[in-house]
Amino acid sequence: MLYDDAEKWSREEIEKAQIERLRRSLQQAAASRFYGALFREHGVNPDAVRGLDDVRRLPFTTKKDLREAYPDGLLAMPHADMVRMHVSSGTTGAPTVIYHTKNDLDWWASLMARCMHMVGIRPTDVFQNMSGYGLFTGGLGIHYGAERLGCLTIPAGAGNTKRQIKLITDFNVTAVHIIPSYALHLANVLRDMGVDPASLPIRFALVGAEPYTEAARRRLEEMFDMKVYNSYGLSEMNGPGVAFECTEQHGMHLWEDAYIAEIVDPETGEPVPEGELGELVMTTLGREGMPVIRYRTRDLTRFLPGPCPCGRVHRRIDRIAGRCDDMIIIKGVNIYPMQVEAILMAMPEVGQNYLIELDRVGVMDQITIKVEVKEEFFVEDMRALTGLQKRITSRLRDEILVTPRVELVEAKSLPQGEGKAKRVVDKRGTDS
Amino acid sequence: MLYDDAEKWSREEIEKAQIERLRRSLQQAAASRFYGALFREHGVNPDAVRGLDDVRRLPFTTKKDLREAYPDGLLAMPHADMVRMHVSSGTTGAPTVIYHTKNDLDWWASLMARCMHMVGIRPTDVFQNMSGYGLFTGGLGIHYGAERLGCLTIPAGAGNTKRQIKLITDFNVTAVHIIPSYALHLANVLRDMGVDPASLPIRFALVGAEPYTEAARRRLEEMFDMKVYNSYGLSEMNGPGVAFECTEQHGMHLWEDAYIAEIVDPETGEPVPEGELGELVMTTLGREGMPVIRYRTRDLTRFLPGPCPCGRVHRRIDRIAGRCDDMIIIKGVNIYPMQVEAILMAMPEVGQNYLIELDRVGVMDQITIKVEVKEEFFVEDMRALTGLQKRITSRLRDEILVTPRVELVEAKSLPQGEGKAKRVVDKRGTDS
Ligand SMILES: [Zn+2]
Ligand SMILES: [Zn+2]
Numbered sequence: 001m002l003y004d005d006a007e008k009w010s011r012e013e014i015e016k017a018q019i020e021r022l023r024r025s026l027q028q029a030a031a032s033r034f035y036g037a038l039f040r041e042h043g044v045n046p047d048a049v050r051g052l053d054d055v056r057r058l059p060f061t062t063k064k065d066l067r068e069a070y071p072d073g074l075l076a077m078p079h080a081d082m083v084r085m086h087v088s089s090g091t092t093g094a095p096t097v098i099y100h101t102k103n104d105l106d107w108w109a110s111l112m113a114r115c116m117h118m119v120g121i122r123p124t125d126v127f128q129n130m131s132g133y134g135l136f137t138g139g140l141g142i143h144y145g146a147e148r149l150g151c152l153t154i155p156a157g158a159g160n161t162k163r164q165i166k167l168i169t170d171f172n173v174t175a176v177h178i179i180p181s182y183a184l185h186l187a188n189v190l191r192d193m194g195v196d197p198a199s200l201p202i203r204f205a206l207v208g209a210e211p212y213t214e215a216a217r218r219r220l221e222e223m224f225d226m227k228v229y230n231s232y233g234l235s236e237m238n239g240p241g242v243a244f245e246c247t248e249q250h251g252m253h254l255w256e257d258a259y260i261a262e263i264v265d266p267e268t269g270e271p272v273p274e275g276e277l278g279e280l281v282m283t284t285l286g287r288e289g290m291p292v293i294r295y296r297t298r299d300l301t302r303f304l305p306g307p308c309p310c311g312r313v314h315r316r317i318d319r320i321a322g323r324c325d326d327m328i329i330i331k332g333v334n335i336y337p338m339q340v341e342a343i344l345m346a347m348p349e350v351g352q353n354y355l356i357e358l359d360r361v362g363v364m365d366q367i368t369i370k371v372e373v374k375e376e377f378f379v380e381d382m383r384a385l386t387g388l389q390k391r392i393t394s395r396l397r398d399e400i401l402v403t404p405r406v407e408l409v410e411a412k413s414l415p416q417g418e419g420k421a422k423r424v425v426d427k428r429g430t431d432s
Numbered sequence: 433m434l435y436d437d438a439e440k441w442s443r444e445e446i447e448k449a450q451i452e453r454l455r456r457s458l459q460q461a462a463a464s465r466f467y468g469a470l471f472r473e474h475g476v477n478p479d480a481v482r483g484l485d486d487v488r489r490l491p492f493t494t495k496k497d498l499r500e501a502y503p504d505g506l507l508a509m510p511h512a513d514m515v516r517m518h519v520s521s522g523t524t525g526a527p528t529v530i531y532h533t534k535n536d537l538d539w540w541a542s543l544m545a546r547c548m549h550m551v552g553i554r555p556t557d558v559f560q561n562m563s564g565y566g567l568f569t570g571g572l573g574i575h576y577g578a579e580r581l582g583c584l585t586i587p588a589g590a591g592n593t594k595r596q597i598k599l600i601t602d603f604n605v606t607a608v609h610i611i612p613s614y615a616l617h618l619a620n621v622l623r624d625m626g627v628d629p630a631s632l633p634i635r636f637a638l639v640g641a642e643p644y645t646e647a648a649r650r651r652l653e654e655m656f657d658m659k660v661y662n663s664y665g666l667s668e669m670n671g672p673g674v675a676f677e678c679t680e681q682h683g684m685h686l687w688e689d690a691y692i693a694e695i696v697d698p699e700t701g702e703p704v705p706e707g708e709l710g711e712l713v714m715t716t717l718g719r720e721g722m723p724v725i726r727y728r729t730r731d732l733t734r735f736l737p738g739p740c741p742c743g744r745v746h747r748r749i750d751r752i753a754g755r756c757d758d759m760i761i762i763k764g765v766n767i768y769p770m771q772v773e774a775i776l777m778a779m780p781e782v783g784q785n786y787l788i789e790l791d792r793v794g795v796m797d798q799i800t801i802k803v804e805v806k807e808e809f810f811v812e813d814m815r816a817l818t819g820l821q822k823r824i825t826s827r828l829r830d831e832i833l834v835t836p837r838v839e840l841v842e843a844k845s846l847p848q849g850e851g852k853a854k855r856v857v858d859k860r861g862t863d864s
Contacts, residue, residue, distance in 0.1 A: 071602050080556040082584040087599065095598075105579070124512040133565030133572075134589030140565075140575075147537070152514040157566030166527075167519065170503050 006257035007114050011313050014256045015052060021285035022260060023049050026058075029291040034065065034073040055260055055283065060269065060294045066096040066236065074290050075099055082289055086137050086235050098235055101289040105144065108238045111255055112145025115244035118253070118312075119229050121175050121204055123150030128173045130182065132158040137239025138208060142177045145241060151175065158182075161189045168200055175204040180212040180220060187223050198225035206231050208240055213345040214319075230319055236295050237282050243317055251304040251316030258286045261315065262294070263303060266324040266334075275305045277336065279324050280317065298324045300336055328424060330358060330365045335400045337423045340369060343395050349377040349388055353414040358426045365428065368405040369396065375411045382408065438689035439546050443745050446688045447484060453717035454692060455481050458490075461723040466497065466505040487692055487715065492701065492726045498528040498668065506722050507531055514721055518569050518667050530667055533721040537576065540670045543687055544577025547676035550685070550744075551661050553607050553636055555582030560605045562614065564590040569671025570640060574609045577673060583607065590614075593621045600632055607636040612644040612652060619655050630657035638663050640672055645777040646751075649681075662751055668727050669714050675749055683736040683748030690718045693747065694726070695735060698756040698766070707737045709768065711756050712749065730756045732768055760856060762790060762797045767832045769855045772801060775827050781809040781820055785846040790858040797860065800837040801828065807843045814840065 009017070026046035029035040038044070042059045072079065084100040100108065121127070127146040133139035133155065146153040154167055164186065167173065178186070183205065187197045202224055207217075208231035217228045232252050233240035237259060243252035254261050263278040264271055272278035280297045300323065304316040322338035329335070337356060344350045351372035359366045371392060379385065385408050393406045415422060441449070458478030461467035470476070474491045498506065507514070516532040532540070553559070559578040565571035565587065578585040586599055596618065599605060610618070615637065619629045634656055639649075640663035649660050664684050665672035669691060675684035686693050695710040696703055704710035712729045732755065736748040754770035761767070769788060776782045783804035791798045803824060811817065817840050825838045847854060 079584065080582075083579045083582055084585050084587070085603070086587075097603075099584070102579075102582070132589075134587050140587060143572075147515045147534075150512075150515055150534070152511065152531070153516050155516070155518070155566050155572060157564075171517070171529075 006255070007118065007312065007314070009257065009313065014313065017257050018260055018285060019049070019052055021257075022052070022055065022283065023047070025283065025285055025287075025291045026293065028076045028288055029074075029293055032074050032076040032290075034069045035076075035291075035293065052260070055262065055294070056271070058283075058294050060281065060296050061292055062296045063096065063236075063298070066292075067094040070094055071097050072099075074292065076291055077101065077289050086239070087135050088235060096236070098238070099290045100238075100287070104238075104287050104289050107258065107286045108141065108241055109144040109148040111238070111258055112141060112241035113149040114255070115231065115241055116145060116149050116151075116175070116204075116206070118244060118246050119204060119227065120247065121149065121151065125151045125174045125204070126154065126171050127151035127175045128154040128156050128164070128167060128171075128177075130156050130158060130164060130176055130178045137233070137235045138177070141233065141239035141241060142206065146175075146177075161186060165190065165193070165195075168202065172201045174201055175206070176202055177206045177208075180207055180216055183207075183220050183224070197223050200224060202226045204229065206240075208233060213342055215345045232299075232317065232320065234297055234299070236292055236297070237284060238287070242282075246308060246310040246312060248308055248310050251308070251318055253308070253312050253314040254317050256314045259284060261303075261317070263301065263317075266298075266300075266327060272302075275302055277302045277318075277321055277334070277339070300324060300327075300338075326424075328356070328358065328367075328426070330367050331402050333401050335367075335402070339399050340396065341423075343399050344371060344392070347392065347395075349373055350392075351375075351411045353412075353416065354423065355414050356424045358424070358428050360428045366405065367402060368407060370407045370409050370414060372411050372414055373408050378408075378410055438687070439550065439744065439746070441689065441745070446745065449689050450692055450717060451481070451484055453689075454484070454487065454715065455479070457715065457717055457719075457723045458725065460508045460720055461506075461725055462508075464506045464508045464722075466501045467508075467723075467725065484692070487694065487726070488703070490715075490726050492713065492728050493724055494728045495528065495668075495730070498724075499526040502526055503529050504531075506724065508723055509533060509721050518671070519567050520667060528668070530670070531722045532670075532719070536670075536719050536721050539690065539718045540573065540673055541576040541580040543670070543690055544573060544673035545581040546687070547663065547673055548577060548581050548583070548607070548636075548638070550676060550678050551636060551659065552679065553581065553583065557583045557606045557636070558586065558603050559583035559607045560586040560588050560596070560599055560603075560609075562588050562590060562596060562608055562610045569665070569667045570609070573665065573671035573673060574638065578607075578609075593618060597622065597625070597627075600634065604633045606633055607638070608634055609638045609640075612639055612648055615639075615652050615656070629655050632656060634658045636661065638672075640665060645774055647777045664731075664749065664752065666729055666731070668724055668729070669716060670719070674714075678740060678742040678744060680740055680742050683740070683750055685740070685744050685746040686749050688746045691716060693735075693749070695733065695749075698730075698732075698759060704734075707734055709734045709750075709753055709766070709771070732756060732759070732770075758856075760788070760790065760799075760858070762799050763834050765833050767799075767834070771831050772828060773855075775831050776801075776803060776824070779824065779827075781805055782824075783807075783843045785844075785848065786855065787846050788856045790856070790860050792860045798837065799834060800839060802839045802841050802846060804843050804846055805840050810840075810842055 023046055030039050038059055081101050082099045083102050086098050088096045129143050131138045156164055190197045203226050205226055205228045207228055220228050229245045231240050232243040243254035245252050260283040262281040264281050266279040277300055280299045280301050282295050283293050284291050300321040301317045304318055322336040326337055327334050344354050351374045353372045355370040357368040389406050389408055397403045455478055462471050470491055513533050514531045515534050518530050520528045561575050563570045622629045635658050637658055637660045639660055652660050661677045663672050664675040675686035677684050692715040694713040696713050698711040709732055712731045712733050714727050715725050716723050732753040733749045736750055754768040758769055759766050776786050783806045785804045787802040789800040821838050821840055829835045
């Protein structure tokens with residue numbers, strides 16, 4: 001089943017299903033050790049849930065909860081009914097585990113197939129999955145979706161660029177799952193071979209695992225003459241197949257027949273005003289083996305307001321603006337480095353790097369943003385760049401709601417930023 | 433569907449299905465470019481096939497044919513009906529590709545599930561798949577089988593030994609797919625951690641990808657206190673799920689409802705006498721997307737005679753004795769190094785290495801087998817070892833049907849043999 005039906009539901013149909021499924025999900029969850037205890041503690045009675053507003057009265061579930069419940073505290077059905085599990089890589093701290101029944105895998109595959117179908121991928125397409133398989137949900141998750149849709153699926157896995165290229169050309173591959181940095185590498189290898197990446201048959205690329213900018217997307221699209229669609233997923237909510245862009249490429253439709261999504265202030269847990277940035281909180285509506293209620297994803301995004309021109313009413317989330325943990329609070333305002341990056345990278349004069357410096361002058365927080373200017377736009381006499389500096393300042397102020405000091409610097413003069421931590425230098429100390 | 437029904441068919445039921453399915457397979461195959469031309473050339477009329485003996489009149493398909501038909505010469509249905517393909521690693525020469533429809537994947541998963549069910553693995557078991565995924569059929573092939581059977585399947589993938597061990601213990605893993613050399617590595621790491629491998633919860637190991645001896649199997653079984661079952665498969669026939677040991681551990685039942693198997697002389701292509709070693713030739717009976725007829729596997733084995741005590745009548749093949757390409761012809765007799773190895777490794781006095789030397793004395797071929805004797809059994813005075821030497825000679829003669837000269841040598845005096853080539857030194861030249 002492709003659940004095309006739910007894809008085109010009206011707001012009323014979605015909300016009717018949501019409330020029924022939420023109740024069932026809560027009933028199911030209550031059978032687990034973790035939720036059994038949590039619901040008793042908070043006096044949650046699944047049968048008393050009447051409307052969607054009741055969601056806000058339910059307790060949150062955090063990554064820490066999942067860790068403490070390891071390995072099976074959230075299991076809501078007999079162990080023997082489970083047919084798959086995915087474990088987090090556990091690079092930081094204790095691992096977390098998500099279990100799936102056959103029905104769960106079935107629904108997951110359908111949701112993923114729906115994403116691919118939405119952008120125009122059809123059973124006649126040849127799909128090459130260039131991500132690693134195994135415990136990483138991006139591999140098997142997208143693989144099952146592509147097979148469910150009926151694409152000829154090539155489980156290429158990660159790496160081995162020469163073979164990837166041979167497969168693409170020999171089998172006339174029209175759709176791929178790839179990470180942006182690997183796509184750039186692929187383009188370089190192709191050019192070394194004297195092949196124009198745009199000459200490949202690829203028409204669709206699914207991109208999910210890495211944060212990258214809108215400008216980077218456009219570059220990839222031009223480079224390969226293909227459409228690049230952003231995908232959002234996290235293993236706690238299955239993996240890929242949670243939210244996906246339609247052909248408008250303006251926000252990712254989050255499948256509200258399968259999840260209830262909220263956006264809350266990461267500090268207070270209260271809903272943010274419609275359209276504002278906050279932490280995505282999600283509740284599974286279709287997973288029987290291991291329901292998760294009001295999960296704090298730590299991912300930052302916002303709901304895009306208004307209807308999507310494509311006609312689908314499933315609400316759209318903006319591309320992920322970073323992790324809550326990256327949040328900077330300045331002058332009482334929450335700021336995320338990805339907001340700054342998105343503004344800067346959209347400006348043609350701006351080079352590869354930037355640096356956010358936080359300082360305290362007297363009792364006042366101050367934010368300085370150092371921005372590299374591309375060689376061809378740079379001039380020694382800074383006065384000639386005043387216009388650019390003003391434009392950057394004003395765009396940043398509109399986005400982050402405080403006015404930064406903007407310093408333009410020469411290309412390659414800033415430290416090469418790898419990872420978000422290096423993008424921010426906080427000199428405010430902890431003594432206040 | 434688990435096809436348990438076919439697993440327990442009588443010889444009559446199997447043969448009735450085989451002839452019907454063979455006819456359908458040939459009809460299907462005739463729709464492909466490759467078989468269309470081949471059948472015309474050889475005057476093969478699928479509808480004229482009346483009995484199983486007609487199989488022998490069909491032309492062979494070789495690896496070379498698959499390579500030359502790359503990428504889609506054997507495709508028997510529209511490209512859009514295919515949902516998966518696996519490509520050979522192509523380490524030697526051109527790649528080969530096998531396509532699957534949804535039905536093909538479904539049947540493959542069922543056959544694999546049947547193998548696992550046969551040895552006692554149940555939906556309550558936790559199955560850890562320690563093989564790489566991607567284009568290698570051992571990964572996804574066994575994964576789908578385990579999920580089909582209903583095991584909680586952990587797609588651990590290859591490598592990362594510490595994590596493998598953590599998963600096994602945290603999730604009480606009772607069944608694994610592993611290669612023998614990795615199992616030995618796992619045991620070493622466990623011992624370094626002060627853990628007895630036998631204390632792990634593993635009860636079943638599926639082993640397929642590497643040639644290893646019966647003695648090595650017994651060592652693994654003792655080491656981990658588990659049962660090790662041999663699996664046979666090759667990507668041209670899907671991958672794993674072709675033949676599998678029952679709990680008798682004496683030969684692998686080859687699923688004759690899904691394949692017709694023959695064993696032929698690799699030189700002449702004629703059937704070998706029942707029970708003799710030869711090349712396995714296989715025909716798919718259930719694959720609609722890409723039937724393969726009389727495929728020369730290059731794998732050497734024999735049919736084990738007589739009924740299996742387990743009651744299943746699907747014929748058993750012996751463990752693979754090597755590749756046809758390793759064959760040595762001496763005094764007109766075909767000999768395979770793995771035959772020699774199997775005999776030697778079953779004797780407790782024999783050390784790690786041996787060497788097969790071929791010579792010509794006058795017009796007579798002569799075979800000398802140098803055998804390392806373990807330190808604790810070795811004595812300088814060779815006369816004391818005459819008994820051992822005679823026993824080795826006699827067992828080898830029974831196996832290879834020619835009388836070798838056997839020389840006993842000190843442990844570690846022979847070159848460390850890696851790969852089969854190093855095990856054989858042919859001094860006969862090519863001048864006769
Ligand atoms: Zn839309
Ligand atoms: Zn048996």
